[in-house]
Amino acid sequence: MRLPKFLQTFWIRLALFQALVSAVLTGLLFGGLYVAMAHFAKKEFSTEIERDSASLISETQVTGPAELVEEIHRRVALRSNAGWYAVVDPKGHMLAGNIAPSEWSPGWHRFDYPNADKNDDEADEHELLTLITEVASGYRVAVARDTYRLHELQESFASVFAWVLVLGVVTGSFAALGVARALRRRVAPLVATATAVGAGDLARRVMISPAHDEFDGVGVATNEMLDHIQRLMQRVRQVSVDIAHELRTPLARVRQRLERLRDQETTSEATRNEVGGAIENLDEALSTFEALLRLARIEEGSSRASFAMVDLSALLREMAEVYVPVAEDAQKALSTKIADGVTLLGDRPLLIQMVVNGLENAIRHTPEKTCVLLRLERCADNQAVLDIDDNGEGISQSDRERALMPLVRLDASRNGDGSGVGLALCKAIAELHGGELVLLDAAPGLRLRFTLPVHRA
Numbered sequence: 239m240r241l242p243k244f245l246q247t248f249w250i251r252l253a254l255f256q257a258l259v260s261a262v263l264t265g266l267l268f269g270g271l272y273v274a275m276a277h278f279a280k281k282e283f284s285t286e287i288e289r290d291s292a293s294l295i296s297e298t299q300v301t302g303p304a305e306l307v308e309e310i311h312r313r314v315a316l317r318s319n320a321g322w323y324a325v326v327d328p329k330g331h332m333l334a335g336n337i338a339p340s341e342w343s344p345g346w347h348r349f350d351y352p353n354a355d356k357n358d359d360e361a362d363e364h365e366l367l368t369l370i371t372e373v374a375s376g377y378r379v380a381v382a383r384d385t386y387r388l389h390e391l392q393e394s395f396a397s398v399f400a401w402v403l404v405l406g407v408v409t410g411s412f413a414a415l416g417v418a419r420a421l422r423r424r425v426a427p428l429v430a431t432a433t434a435v436g437a438g439d440l441a442r443r444v445m446i447s448p449a450h451d452e453f454d455g456v457g458v459a460t461n462e463m464l465d466h467i468q469r470l471m472q473r474v475r476q477v478s479v480d481i482a483h484e485l486r487t488p489l490a491r492v493r494q495r496l497e498r499l500r501d502q503e504t505t506s507e508a509t510r511n512e513v514g515g516a517i518e519n520l521d522e523a524l525s526t527f528e529a530l531l532r533l534a535r536i537e538e539g540s541s542r543a544s545f546a547m548v549d550l551s552a553l554l555r556e557m558a559e560v561y562v563p564v565a566e567d568a569q570k571a572l573s574t575k576i577a578d579g580v581t582l583l584g585d586r587p588l589l590i591q592m593v594v595n596g597l598e599n600a601i602r603h604t605p606e607k608t609c610v611l612l613r614l615e616r617c618a619d620n621q622a623v624l625d626i627d628d629n630g631e632g633i634s635q636s637d638r639e640r641a642l643m644p645l646v647r648l649d650a651s652r653n654g655d656g657s658g659v660g661l662a663l664c665k666a667i668a669e670l671h672g673g674e675l676v677l678l679d680a681a682p683g684l685r686l687r688f689t690l691p692v693h694r695a
Contacts, residue, residue: 252421253414260410261403268399275395283388284346287369290321291381295373303327303377310334310379321383322352322366328376337366339380344372351384424453428460440468486524493520547693548589550580550622554614557593561601569606572597575613580622581693584671592667595660596626596686604630604683616692624688627680638677664688 294309303325310323314336324335326342339349351364368382427445434442443464444457499505500513558574565572593612600610611627633641642665661675664686668675673690 250418252418253411256414256417257407257411260406264403264406268402272392272395272399276392279388279391283367283383283385284369287367287381287383291369291371291379294323294381295371295379303333303373303375306373306377306379307334321381322368323382324380326378335380337368337380337382339368339370342370342378342380344370344378349382428453428457431460431464435464440464440471489520489524493517493524496520544585545583546586547581548584548586550582550589550624550690550692551576551578551614553586553589554593554612554624557590557597558612561597564597565601565610568601570601570604570608570610572601572610572612575611577614577616577622580614580616582622582671582690583693584690588667588670592664592688593624593626595664596688599660599664599686600626600628600630600684604628608683620692622690622692624690626686627683629680629683632679632682632684633677635679641677642675661686
């Protein structure tokens with residue numbers, strides 16, 4: 239089950255969980271206190287009535303019922319009296335008091351407040367808790383108290399509980415948000431470094447804070463891992479460059495010897511054809527080695543020293559003029575749609591190499607009658623989009639990432655020859671200029687999409 243969008247953020251879930259925990263703990267604490275307070279208050283309230291009843295009966299036990307009736311008259315007449323009393327004879331006749339209970343069986347009873355206004359919202363809170371006790375000779379005494387004070391105490395405590403619950407939830411939420419913000423601030427460098435490394439910046443490292451806490455421990459371990467990966471990558475790249483550099487000279491010498499053999503008058507025609515094929519294979523190998531060396535120099539970033547303002551619109555038009563006849567010779571058509579005035583800071587020869595590789599990829603690896611489109615558009619965010627589209631067979635989505643790797647040839651989907659370094663060079667040149675290259679579906683065919691930062695006009 240997919241969570242709502244706002245709950246997909248860990249920090250929001252943490253804050254809500256903390257608020258829920260605060261509410262539950264506060265509810266349990268004050269719920270327990272409320273139950274204990276209510277029980278204690280009710281017990282004290284009942285004890286007060288029992289004491290008053292016992293005092294009244296004991297004071298008049300010796301003198302008899304007449305003194306009991308007289309004492310109730312006296313208590314009811316007092317202005318400071320807060321109690322309710324009544325006494326009846328064995329026949330049930332009211333002898334004295336300020337209440338008239340509807341039932342006189344001994345024990346505890348609850349009766350309506352005398353003359354209560356039924357339209358009053360607080361009428362239900364005015365209830366008489368009454369203790370009826372039977373004394374000598376069949377007389378019965380009722381002693382009662384208004385429960386309004388008990389209700390007031392319970393409501394006051396409930397109100398305090400509600401405010402404490404709200405404050406607990408709010409405080410817990412703010413505390414959780416503070417913790418979440420601190421965690422996000424500590425995790426952000428790890429995420430930023432991982433994102434940068436994933437984008438190809440192997441020199442990026444996690445900043446270590448002076449706290450040297452658990453997050454810094456993760457950062458140190460991450461940096462050590464990245465150092466090891468970078469060393470391995472540098473060794474692999476250096477081995478590739480060394481191999482290309484060391485083999486280029488002996489292969490060139492072999493080529494020269496084959497050329498001399500081919501040009502000798504004593505060499506037969508069949509031998510010349512075989513030697514010519516061998517020379518072509520050597521030229522492909524030398525071209526691949528040269529491309530690998532060029533790719534290594536580009537990835538080092540040393541070419542940025544020669545950056546200057548380049549009119550990309552004019553450069554693409556020049557390249558289109560050169561490659562229109564090349565496409566026609568290959569029984570294909572090249573069209574353009576180039577926006578005016580797009581300039582960027584870059585290396586002109588490398589940009590030419592990037593466009594050449596892209597156009598040759600579209601022309602060489604597609605069938606006849608393929609249409610190739612060279613398009614340049616300026617975006618609103620100081621970005622330019624350069625597309626090279628063809629309506630050929632295209633590349634499957636699962637192979638597009640591999641197609642941008644050096645020495646990868648997808649002959650099954652893009653027929654033709656080549657060194658397998660062309661698109662890798664395009665990608666490296668685009669990244670050198672602060673952009674990127676992605677392979678997309680041209681529906682049908684393949685789209686090379688270069689996104690490059692451009693100069694603001």
